[in-house]
Amino acid sequence: MAQTIFVLNGPNLNALGKREPGIYGGKTLKDIEADCKSVGESLGFVIDFRQSNHEGVLVDWMHEACDTAAGVAINPGAYGHTSIALHDAIRAISVPVVEVHISNIHAREEFRHKSMIAPAAKGMICGFGPYSYILALHALKSITQ
């Protein structure tokens, strides 16, 4: 039976492809979704790929994942640096969560260096471009056997 993995995306990630391509690359979120679904299938996962610009929606999806998914990969966007609500949502659920960032947040502006959710997550992958998502799927495979 294939396991479902939620891949959640936060604010402004719907603009990938147009948004600062020098930092985030030229792939659209649709391109990344296709990559995740293809690799996910090879790992025995069904990928439920979603994006919202709204913090509370992401919190609601985190709770939903607890009931219906084996794990979560989340690129929280800027909410990664600010959201106690997402931190608490991750602590509230029993499935593993991997934080993903396309860019290396530690090599950027100071305000991006801190993650509010990494301490609650299983781990974080950042800086490998869109491939960061693929690495997160492999990480989830290794801990959801």
Ligand SMILES: O=C(O)[C@@H]1C=C(O)[C@@H](O)[C@H](O)C1
């Ligand atoms: O690299 C990324 O995917 C993250 C995406 C964003 O939208 C930023 O607010 C984060 O600071 C970095």
